Amino acid sequence: MRIGVVTFPGSLDDRDAQRAVRLAGAEPVALWHGTHDLQGVDAIVLPGGFSYGDYLRCGAIAARSPIMAEVIDAANSGMPVLGICNGFQILVEAHLLPGGLIRNDHGDFIRRDQRLRVESIDSAWTNGFELGQEITIPLKNGEGGFIADEATLDRLEGEGLVAFRYLDVNPNGSLRDIAGLRNERGNVVGLMPHPEHAVEPGFGPNTPEAMRSGVDGLTFFTSVIKQSVLS
Numbered sequence: 001m002r003i004g005v006v007t008f009p010g011s012l013d014d015r016d017a018q019r020a021v022r023l024a025g026a027e028p029v030a031l032w033h034g035t036h037d038l039q040g041v042d043a044i045v046l047p048g049g050f051s052y053g054d055y056l057r058c059g060a061i062a063a064r065s066p067i068m069a070e071v072i073d074a075a076n077s078g079m080p081v082l083g084i085c086n087g088f089q090i091l092v093e094a095h096l097l098p099g100g101l102i103r104n105d106h107g108d109f110i111r112r113d114q115r116l117r118v119e120s121i122d123s124a125w126t127n128g129f130e131l132g133q134e135i136t137i138p139l140k141n142g143e144g145g146f147i148a149d150e151a152t153l154d155r156l157e158g159e160g161l162v163a164f165r166y167l168d169v170n171p172n173g174s175l176r177d178i179a180g181l182r183n184e185r186g187n188v189v190g191l192m193p194h195p196e197h198a199v200e201p202g203f204g205p206n207t208p209e210a211m212r213s214g215v216d217g218l219t220f221f222t223s224v225i226k227q228s229v230l231s
Helices: 014-024 066-076 086-093 150-158 218-230
Strands: 002-007 027-032 043-046 081-084 100-102 110-118 134-141 145-147 162-166 178-182 188-191
Touching (some): 002 014, 014 218, 066 081, 086 188, 162 188
Parallel strands (some): 002 027, 002 043, 081 188
Antiparallel strands (some): 100 145, 110 134, 110 162, 162 178, 178 188
């Protein structure tokens, strides 16, 4: 399986995402924001960072970059797309996921290992988890507060489109503790925490077993590979 990772001006975690893809057993393919060429990939990752310096709104300019026209078409045709942190912001700005992401309610950039509860396993990127499973994924953002109107929030809850929810502490003021979403079809997932930073023993979050041994993020990437094999 070939998984494309898009690099925008200001992307910081594109190489980390490529490494996660490789560790999961797929071939990472570097994609450039200024082209319309997806290079025949089977899935796409929009990585974290500060695309275009977060000018205007986080992800707003990147959502209108040349390659996003192809990403939007591919997503609407069923291709799996994962947006991580800034990538989640881009998905929202591209209207592939609903709502908005605003400045953290405490006004500060936050960096921590964040506990999450898996709220949906009906997606290309979460099918390897168990429903209700509690995982730990690194989080780092300044504008990660998820917002939406009450009708949209009720729809997300009612249709099971909340993919992840914050546990223990809400780190950024996200409404209803929402940490990530999926679309109705289940091929598009976005979340603020960074699964690509929890894929290799010795470099992930601490666990009761050992320091930096957490690899909960690897399941995102093995999930999409498994779905590709089954389909």
